[in-house]
Amino acid sequence: MSKVNKLFPVFMFFAMFAHGQESARVIARQGQVSFFSYTSVEHIKAENNQVLGIIDLTSGEIAVSMLMNAFIFEKALMREHFNESYVESDIYPKASFEGQIQGFDSGLEGEQTRIVKGNFSMHGVTKVLEIKTKIERKDQIFVLSGTFEALVQDYQIKIPPLLAGNIAKTISVDFRFECEPYAN
Amino acid sequence: MxxxxxxxxxxxxxxxxxxxxxxxxxxxxxHRSISEEEAVFDLSAEQLFMDWNREGGKRFVDQTIIASGTITEMEKNSVILDNKIQVNFIDMALELSNGDSLAIKGRCVGYDDLLELVKIDQASIVN
Incomplete structure (x- = not known):
């Protein structure tokens, strides 16, 4: 019997142990992203409660994916304008973010504030974003939350002059992901 | 005069x-009331997923769909049927568990290519 074969069960034991100890990825299938547009004419608020977020706890990599179609507005007409004219969700159905949590310590119990840096894509435009994010760990649950601002014109969203007064140039975006261990 | x-x-x-x-x-x-709308499609989770991947999902998007399958995963008021579709219910408190078979009616939102799931929201149970 070779040395490798002899060591194999030992290796397996450690591999299983490491796996059982802590799952390497956490997931939120019902992450929340909402945005606000405040102008003197009108306040617009929309919420998406079906945002997917996955974090790799060892590398600190994070992936977020959301369908534009899933935003809920106060008025049905706002939703229609949003999907049909502004983000054109039939052509660009989703927005995504892929990045990394800088200096992330997944073993830290409690709260830590970190910068998440990565590429955010929406409406066919990709931007590098650095988002200050609060990360709270309670046992195996990781809650990520924060706020950032996005310029409408950065994403080539065209607003007709007639409605320019109704929609803010800077949109404030809030997010919250409650991530649980991911089995697969 | x-x-x-x-x-x-x-x-x-x-x-x-x-x-x-x-x-x-x-x-x-x-706003639409999906639970009161007539379903345009009635198929299994598996079928919906296959059709979506074969011919693209444009014809399903924003339509009212009845889909059936077995719960393979759960999170809050969201369930995954046959590892093919993710269903988000309107109702927050549902007495469901893994392995339950059910048919739901909801609005097709789109496709998530990260987990490879068709997504349905505003769902209610039909059986």
Whole structure:
């Protein structure tokens, strides 16, 4: 019997142990992203409660994916304008973010504030974003939350002059992901 | 003559009110009530997933769909059927568990290519 074969069960034991100890990825299938547009004419608020977020706890990599179609507005007409004219969700159905949590310590119990840096894509435009994010760990649950601002014109969203007064140039975006261990 | 003027005034007032009401109804716009809508498609989770991947999902997006399958995963008020579709219920408190078979009616939102799932929201249970 070779040395490798002899060591194999030992290796397996450690591999299983490491796996059982802590799952390497956490997931939120019902992450929340909402945005606000405040102008003197009108306040617009929309919420998406079906945002997917996955974090790799060892590398600190994070992936977020959301369908534009899933935003809920106060008025049905706002939703229609949003999907049909502004983000054109039939052509660009989703927005995504892929990045990394800088200096992330997944073993830290409690709260830590970190910068998440990565590429955010929406409406066919990709931007590098650095988002200050609060990360709270309670046992195996990781809650990520924060706020950032996005310029409408950065994403080539065209607003007709007639409605320019109704929609803010800077949109404030809030997010919250409650991530649980991911089995697969 | 006077009477004619009055009739005219009343008509104008009525017309204006009607316009205002119509304008308001148009601007506020009713939200859809998916649970009361007639389903356009009725298929299994597996079938929906296969059709979506074969021919693209444009014809399903924003449509009311009845889909059936077995719960393979759960999170809050969201369930995954046959590892193929993710269903988000309107109702927050549902007494469901892994392995339950059910048919749901909801609105097809789109496809998530990160987990490879078709997504349905505003769902209610039909059986």
């Amino acid at each position: 006077n009477r004619r003027k009055w009739t005219f005034a009343v008509l104008v007032a009525f017309f204006t009110l009607a316009m205002v009401w119509l304008g308001y109804a148009f601007l506020s716009g009713e």
